Amino acid sequence: MGNPRAFLTIHRQEAGYRPVEDRIDDFSEVEQTLNSSDRRRQASRCMDCGVPFCHWACPLGNKQPEWQDFLYKGQWREAYHVLEQTCDFPEFTGRICPALCEKSCVLKLSCDEPVTIRENEVAIIEAAFREGFVQPVTPVRNGKRVAVIGSGPAGLTVANQLNRKGYEITVFEKDELPGGLLRFGIPNFKLSKNIIDRRIRLMEKEGIRFRVNTMVGKEILAKDIVKEYDAVCVAIGAETPRDLPIDGRNLKGVHFALELLGQQNRLLESIVIPPKSIINCKGKKVLVIGGGDTGSDCVGTANRHGAASVTQIEIMPQPPIGHNPETPWPMYPQVLKTSSSHEEGCLRRWNLASRRFIGDKNTLKGVEVEEVEWHSSANGGRPEMKLTGKKEIIEADLVFLAMGFVHPEQEGLVKELSLAVDTRKNIVVDHKHQIADSKLFACGDAVSGASLVVRAMASGRETAKAIDNYLTK
Structure with a gap:
């Protein structure tokens, strides 16, 4: 903790939005950014609390005090490396997360001026891309293949985590482009789609294959996907509207x-x-x-x-x-x-x-x-x-x-996949995100119902661990 008294003298400063008369005529992102100096000043307000409630509130378990301290000291590379340990896609959460961490910040309680955690997060990842800290990772392949059905935040997280562990990953997406609701649900004025494209290009360089316009159960049969892959993860979201x-x-x-x-x-x-x-x-x-x-x-x-x-x-x-x-x-x-x-x-x-x-x-x-x-x-x-x-x-x-939304659009898909693995057990998802003790797994909104992007990503990380444990038993 570099400046233990900064929170007493420096007030919360948000980047704010572009003027209404400017932004109302386009679909560009409405949120502005602070310069690097102001961003570091905002990071200095973190008190590195004895009990970090920000960490407690974050579904991903982000280590906010640690990367806030690196950011305050101008150590952007180090801040990025701490951030990426727990969050696969800070460029998404840093833009559209409701910032559960900020609502539990001690400065929210004491003076209603929590640390600008979300804005600091996106500043770190954007600096990492800009300065070249983000580079493709080439893992050593272990010879096993995993199919991920759905390319929303949960599916992308499963794919990213397992790819880094050496699995050969193919992501199947029913729509024209990857991203799920990030792509076709969230407006561009909140999340510019070039941000998604940038991440997808990186994942492709790392060896992940994306098959778009491919509805599992239609363009490719469930029994074929079960036969071809060592594990299958259902990450189809909950897109059926109420x-x-x-x-x-x-x-x-x-x-x-x-x-x-x-x-x-x-x-x-x-x-x-x-x-x-x-x-x-x-x-x-x-x-x-x-x-x-x-x-x-x-x-x-x-x-x-x-x-x-x-x-x-x-x-x-x-x-x-x-x-x-x-x-x-x-x-x-x-x-x-x-x-x-x-x-x-x-x-x-x-x-x-x-x-x-x-x-x-x-x-x-x-x-x-x-x-x-x-x-x-x-x-x-x-x-x-x-x-x-x-x-x-x-x-x-x-x-x-x-x-709101009521249930997965392809709820019948799970039944098809379960029949393909010839399971005779109840088709339920257990605490390991596993379906009927088989090679089938599920995560994200497909399991929980409609929720937050950050929770979908946390579910994706947990499911990736479960799949890895299953395939390395």
């Missing part, structure tokens, strides 16, 4: 959030979309149903299209502002979050349940909503929702459903 089966659901203008987000990212990749299928919010009244990050991404995308208005509604109550006694430090605080997309223009409302979609000649015109109230459960369980009877109609030309 639907809203109310009257008018089939009206033209009602879409799932990923229809908009995935299509927009494909257009930016110059992937051809049939003209009649293109969703354009320009001049439209847009309603986003769902108050989470996916809904926020729809807000930002609609604003960049030039929507006439954007409204986001949520069935739950508005979270507290600033502090929530129900989620005290060092827990992640459930408080009102205002994203860069919200700052660009959005009316936000809470306690509204959608009752029916209203249309004219099969075209959406509005949504009838009803105000709800939430009451504590008598037995201390989940709060109970009650309709109030107060209804209104929100005019809308386009609606995007952003209410």
